Amino acid sequence: MRIEDYPRFTIIMRGYTFQQAEAILNAIEGLETKFAVEITLNTPDSLNQLTLLTKKYGNSIYIGAGTVRSIDDVKAAIQAGAKFLLGPHMFTQDMINFAKEHEVLSVPAAMTPSEIDEMFKRGADIVKVFPAIVLSPRFFRDVQAPLGKLPLMGVGGITVNNAKDFLSNGASYLGLGSGMFDKEDLVRLDSKNLSKSMRKLISSVKGASV
Template identity: 70%
Template sequence: MKLKDYPRFTIIMRGYTFQQADAILKAMKSLENDFAVEMTLNTPDVLSQIKQLTEKYGKTIHIGAGTVRTMKDVKEAVQAGAEFLLGPHIFTKEMLNYAKQHGVLAVPAAMTPSEINEMFDLGADIVKIFPASVVSPRFFKDVQAPLGKLPLMGVGGISVENAQAFFENGASYLGLGSGMFNKSDLESLDSDKLAESMQKLLSKVEGVGV
């Protein structure tokens, strides 16, 4: 996968059933250029779910793995068909190299200018600022003043309400987890309502930070 093809939004699917994940991907019809999905590796039966979802939707939707923490995680996720890997902390050089060798985007997390700089130096494609709500939207603007424009992703506490502020302050990408959908829509597998939630987010940030 190439960085230029990576959508602005990543939906984080943590602990969802296969049916719930399937309903979310169904809801993404015509929104594939705006959203990617990551299934976290601490979700039950995750590798087989990534494999099945990739077989079903992989031609149109970018599907990756989240909560990637070790070299073992990297290898298993890549073998299952993940197109990108998100972590909750920095990646080792070995992890970044393996992702690059297999054409998979690597998105380690960082929280300081030094960690951000180190990850890009070692070959990260995007650096995830986590938890983003702790450092605030302004952090993205302030850190890029000395470091220059960077592909940074805000994750952790991102919502429909604050997404615009993060883009206005220089975030290039955002990841949304439990705040993305109404719980009842997920429980009832209502793809139409799930799609409405995605459209609502897109309309909130229309024309911002592009």
């Protein structure tokens, strides 16, 4: 997978049932270039979900693993078909190297300029700034003033109401979790309304510079 092909938005699927995850993937139809999805490894039966959903949807949708915390997680996720790996903290060199050997994007997390710099030095493809809402949109602009333009993903507290602010301040990518959808739409497996939520997000960031 090439970083150039990675979509602007990542939907974080944490704790969803297989049926809910599939409803979200069905809702992405027509928006495949805008959204990737990550199945967090602390979701029940996550690796089985990842395997099954990748086999069915992996040719058209970028599906990866989230909450990747160790080299064992990296190996298991890649074995299950993950195209990218997101973590809640920094990755070791071994984790990044193994991902590169298998042409899988690595997206470790960082919270300080030093951590961000270190992750790119180790070879990270994208660095996830987490929790983004604690740091604020301005952090993305300020940290890139000395470090230069970097592929940063804002995750943690991102909503349809603040997504444009983060993108306008220099975030290249955003990850959205529980606030992305109406809970009732997930309960009802309403792919039509789930798709409307995605389109609402896309409309909300029109005009944002990247």
